[in-house]
Amino acid sequence: QVQLVESGGGMVQAGGSLRLSCLASGRIFSDRAMGWFRQAPGLEREFVASISRSSFSRDYADSAKGRFIISRDDVKNTVFLQMNSLKPEDTAVYYCSVGKSWRNYRNRDESDYWGRGTQVTVSS
Helix, strand or coil, X not given: CCXXXXXXXXXXXXXXXXXXXXXXXXXXXXXXXEEEEEECCCCCCEEEEEECHHHCCEEECCCCCCCEEEEEECCCCEEEEEECCCCHHHCEEEXXXXXXXXXXXXXXXXXXXXXXCEEEEEEC
């Protein structure tokens, strides 16, 4: 059974940092794109960042560029999201997913495995 489990969320003041982790189990995803979405209350789930297999390419939402860094460790079957200079508008539940393809990863319908999410709250 495939499982994605996120961790590392929490409450932080504006300007602070958090590092999210997503551990995959049940199969190896080194051949797949992985990444992160987030969903704030009342809003749709939106793309944050993705990383291709073998870390060849990375893609970031405009809101994440220059502040967030995505990485992966295929030995540990884990993807990370280092979030720096956090803002109150980054407050959301952050979800890890596995994409069917790198090219279409931004489309959330193109992810076929999802974690349950981890809450990130940034106070002003």
